[in-house]
Amino acid sequence: MLERRAAPLRERAVEELRASIVRGELAPGSRITEKSVEQRLGVSRTVVREALRQLESERLVRIQPGIGPVVSELSADEARQLYEVRAALEAAAARLAAGYADEEHIRGLRAAFERIPDEAPSSLDELLALKNGFYTALIAASRNPIIGEQLANVQARISQLRAVTLSAPGRQHAMRTELGAVVEAIARHDADAAFELSMAHVMTASAIALEHLDASAEDAA
Structure with a gap:
């Protein structure tokens, strides 16, 4: 209650x-x-x-x-499209952050990243809150809140699949490694690397989600 x-x-x-x-x-x-x-x-x-x-x-x-x-149920095609949009938005935010972030922004981004554990916590809600905190810091560093608004809309649409991707075996450590590389690229103001690394991070999650949807469709057939 x-x-x-x-x-x-x-x-x-x-x-x-x-x-x-x-x-x-x-x-x-x-x-x-x-x-x-x-x-x-x-x-x-x-x-x-x-x-x-x-x-x-x-x-x-x-x-x-x-x-x-x-x-609602997401089709594989809808999920693919949503992850493509998410990848574009996150990568754009990372590129902008690499160009615009000052030392305060970078400290905030590092702090948000460090709160994400290398081993998945017992609570999915906790993990989602920590990842959302990281994205809040990323958007602040990008100095483009409109990207944040659009990204929040996409994240809401694929929220069911985030539980699938985050709980995949070995995903927590890999996810943290991927985000760490994005943070380091932003910290050294390497816009191209920040863009590419962020894009790769999201598309890895997309592959896990689409594999899950394909398997679920086969089970239902």
Whole structure:
């Protein structure tokens, strides 16, 4: 049940439902009943509907006629396109950061990177928060908040797959190595290397996600 703190209940309901989708507790294609969300979070029907509308705008939830709110399913083609856009945005941010970041920005980026452990923490929520903190520092270093806004939209669309990519065997160490190389390229103001390394990082995650979707499609066939 949500505590009644300062943050609007609708925002916190959105966060809780989004986290449940990312963790896989609400599986793609599963129905979401307003009553079950009301009971689980201890909020009103109005708050639940507002939260579901927000998640629908992020395309994490779709309203299916005759059924109601359902967790959206990404096709392999949609996932590929989203990862291509994510790669372009992150790489652009890294290139800009290499050109514009001052020492304060670089210290912030290094600090955010150092918070990411070499071994995956037990909580996926914790790991996602740490990675999001890194991207916040990257966008600050790029001095282009519009890239950050667009990247947040794409990240929301592929949030279900982030759990898959981050939990892949050996991915935590490899991911940290990849991000470390991006940070070092930015720190030495090597824009081309920062761009290429960031692009490679995202496309590695894309390959893991697409392999998962292909395997799931084969299992369902």
